[in-house]
Amino acid sequence: MIELRDITKSFGDKEILKGVSAVMESGKVNLIIGSSGSGKTVMMKCIVGLMEVGSGKILYDKQDFTAMDHHAKKIVRQKIGMLFQGSALFDSMTVEQNVMFPLEMFGDGTLRDKKKRVAECLERVQLKDAAKKFPAEISGGMKKRVGIARAIVLNPKYLFCDEPNSGLDPQTSLLIDKLIKELTVEYDITTVINTHDMNTVMESGDHIVYMYQGQKQWEGSNKDIVFSKDQKLNDFIFASEFLREAKEMRQLDMFKDNAWKEQLQAQLKRDEKK
Template structure:
């Protein structure tokens, strides 16, 4: 479980986040949604420590992550898996080498143990025997799956995902969503996903936080979102569905 309390983030004169508090639940797909510029990715970066909040606190279980120095944060960071928007694979490394990268950094496992773990993770994301391929030889969906395999290589307690379906066709997007949801339950992770994809929201949104102009404007489940009378959320949902339908017609 992750708790964030009264998070503010300011860049110069720009107040990007304005007092956001929330609890992200273990074993659930926790989605952060909102329009462009609403603060979604900034909030994600504040939670994992890529940005320091201007004000507020982040707790992993009962540990105050915000008050820790770099060394104190290392044990928590080794329990975090991340899937970036563009997968962030190393072009000069093979699929296997990409997956083993966190293991090389944070473990003292033998090469045989690391290869076994890489093989397990590849098989789990349905990419068995793709070890020696390079990112340039992969499709967009395969890159996302390799990114997921790397993110779970350390058997994380916390998984952070930024726009997992960016650049993917609807069918592949559904497969990626389903894979993330399965792994969340399988590893009993606290999964936090930033997305603007309403298919993801309705498909796997166990717990949803809607940001509007840097503030938490609504919170609920994918079942509740269809019945809300929140104007800003309804405007976002309608616009998202309209844009998705328009893209599918092109």
């Protein structure tokens, strides 16, 4: 679990994060969404330690990451896997060598053990036959899967994904979403995704934080979002007429579920109190 407690971040006189508090839950896909300039990218960079917060705390499993020294932070970072927006593969290395890279930097064991682990990860993302290929020889979706294999090769407790579906066609995007979701549940990872992709929001969003002008505007699940009355959130998520109609259809389908009716009533009561 990762917990943010009232974190702030400014660049000069410009305040980017304005007292954000949230919890990223283990075994779930946690999404950070929001329009450009909302602060979501800065928030992710603060969580992984690429930027220091101005004030507040970031806790990894109840340990204050913001108060740690360099050595302690390094230990935490070794438990983090990162999937970059552009995959960030080394062009001069094969797929196998790219996935091997974190093991060469931080892993223990023999070369044989490392190669075995690489093979396991490539098989898990269905790229076993691409091990000897170079990044220029594979598709964009395959590069993303190589990036995922590299991100999980050290058995991370935390997985961060920056726009994992950027530049991919809809069908490939669905496959990447499904793979990340499966790995999150399978290894009980705390997964945090920074995304603009509405399919990811509606299909994979176990827990969603919507950022608006540097503040947490809304928080809930992909089921909660369908019935949310937050106007700013609705304007962002259901911007087109097609998506608004899709929302209404999803509401009708979900309302047939008696168990969900009870959850909806509880959510509406919480919204009224806010």
